Amino acid sequence: MSDLIVHNGQKEVLNHKARYKVIVAGRRWGKTLCARTALMKAATRAPRQRVWYVAPTYGQARQNMWDVLKESIPREWMRGEPNETRMEIRLINGSVISLKGADQPDRLRGVALHYVVLDEVQDMKPETWEKILQPTLTSTRGGAMFIGTPKAFNWFYDLYMKGQRGPTYRADDGSLRRNPYMSWQYPTMMSPFIPKSEILEAMENTDEKTFNQEYNARFETMSGRVYHAFDRNEHVGRYEFNPKLPIYIGQDFNIDPMSSVIMQIQPNGEIWCVDEAILFGSNTQEVADEISRRYHRQMKQISFYPDPAGANRTQARGESDLDILREAGFRRILYKKKHPAVADRINSVNRLLRSADGQVRFRVDQRCRHLIKGLEQTIYKEGSREVDKTMGVEHPCDALGYFTDFEFPVRKVQILGLSI
Incomplete structure (x- = not known):
């Protein structure tokens, strides 16, 4: 992993000890690199780890992560060739990294996982996490990373807000509880690898609401809202x-x-x-x-x-x-x-x-x-x-x-x- 160069924002997330990490980031901030590094760290920190990458669809998982993941893992780490059909890589330490799609929920059930990365979370249903993936981490006390771009105030926003409560929070029943979530919000301009000229060009060619959502990583209200007065x-x-x-x-x-x-x-x-x-x-x-x-x-x-x-x-x-x-x-x-x-x-x-x-x-x-x-x-x-x-x-x-x-x-x- 020495050839994977991460910037300070990515490093902050990857090194944090929170069990569940939520990253709200603008376009080209480096979400894919962050996800790829998290998968590799999770698979190599101990033997026989079962690690998943989940995208909204199986096709997106292949398009977003499969090729870059194969290129990033040294061959001497692998046990045999990557399985192209199942999109699965086995490592010599017994760990397995698999790519999945949230559009095939039945294939996500019943497996004990040690780590899972959910990418493009804003385009998934909350049940994918709450009813299917989170239970797979129970027996292993495994962790998760959520990565996405804002899409109105949907459940991804709720995850982000959970991470903003601090190390401890007061529950509805008044008890003080430890918070397993931590969240970050990174606009595109915080990536040192993106030229300022590209951001200026995007500002000129994008309406304010879209720019705030896609590049500034801000949660924006939906267009055509019935209850437009609500804030x-x-x-x-x-x-x-x-x-x-x-x-x-x-x-x-x-x-x-x-x-x-x-x-x-x-x-x-x-x-x-x-x-x-x-x-x-x-x-x-x-x-x-x-x-x-x-x-x-x-x-x-x-x-x-x-x-x-x-x-x-x-x-x-x-x-x-x-x-x-x-x-x-x-x-x-x-x-x-x-x-x-x-x-x-x-x-x-x-x-x-x-x-x-x-x-x-x-x-x-x-x-x-x-x-x-x-x-x-x-x-x-x-x-x-x-x-x-x-x-x-x-x-x-x-x-x-x-x-x-x-x-x-x-x-x-x-x-x-x-x-x-």
């Missing part, structure tokens, strides 16, 4: 539940997930989202049970604001969603008889996030991850004002909208006889 730097923080205040719950009855957004109105008039209950593959009875479990002492203070369709949709036992809530002891169930227009619900949310005069009336506790994700990532279908539901992140926002449209509707104003 996590302004709206997200510590907004905790107050047992002395009434509870308002926006409810969406989508089966997967059932979404409950729990709010309280503060003495100053601000609405705080203090909690969320997002239940996948669930039903209305389970929602009622979960809310009752969390807030059994405040049952008389709870008001539900459900999807009006819940008054008509019947469950297996012949009851409507709203009947089930009533039987569970929830007496204040408020909804419009006519289903509110989607645009009206969206406008009512955006106005509370930021009105035309700059007033912010809505805040979100940082634990409400699904609502935050929905507010950031729900977008319109290209060229239309129809919500794009392909990502499935909009349901908590729908739940919020049933509450805001009922209690804080956007009223149409008449000016010179014209309705606006």
Whole structure:
């Protein structure tokens, strides 16, 4: 590995002792070199190490890493020839380096790994790490490196933020825990191997948002956002539940997930989202049970604001969603008889996030991850004002909208006889 020249930023990452390393980097910063060096270090630090490189697709793994990895490993280190079919290199110390694609998840399961590098993380599904790869490191206490370029505020951003919490952090239950994550953010210009003239040329030929995302390694908001007024730097923080205040719950009855957004109105008039209950593959009875479990002492203070369709949709036992809530002891169930227009619900949310005069009336506790994700990532279908539901992140926002449209509707104003 003596011929692998790394710059100071790469060296800082490679030498750090964190178990999980997250690198947010601009184009041509040297992500491939950093990944290649990490793979080789992991495979040679001890005998019989199983090391994987995972790209979004099997084809990308071959294109990004296979040839450069073969060229970097000295032949005297190898046991036999590299396996071109499986993209696998065996070393004389018994270690094996394999290249994989996240598009073939069944081939990633059930193997105990010692180290894994996930490249182009922004284009992978979170389940690739959370449900498939992370469990493979459990028995070996193995490590991981995540490498990518920002792509809106998706799960790669969440990984980056985990690494920014410091060596220890305070969990939601108040306990102090050691943080296995460390993260770095490196713009392209921090690489000493990229001429400044190339960066200047990119600035001239790229729009500001794209340049910030691709070269400055900044997380940018998505275009066509439905909840355009939301800014996590302004709206997200510590907004905790107050047992002395009434509870308002926006409810969406989508089966997967059932979404409950729990709010309280503060003495100053601000609405705080203090909690969320997002239940996948669930039903209305389970929602009622979960809310009752969390807030059994405040049952008389709870008001539900459900999807009006819940008054008509019947469950297996012949009851409507709203009947089930009533039987569970929830007496204040408020909804419009006519289903509110989607645009009206969206406008009512955006106005509370930021009105035309700059007033912010809505805040979100940082634990409400699904609502935050929905507010950031729900977008319109290209060229239309129809919500794009392909990502499935909009349901908590729908739940919020049933509450805001009922209690804080956007009223149409008449000016010179014209309705606006």
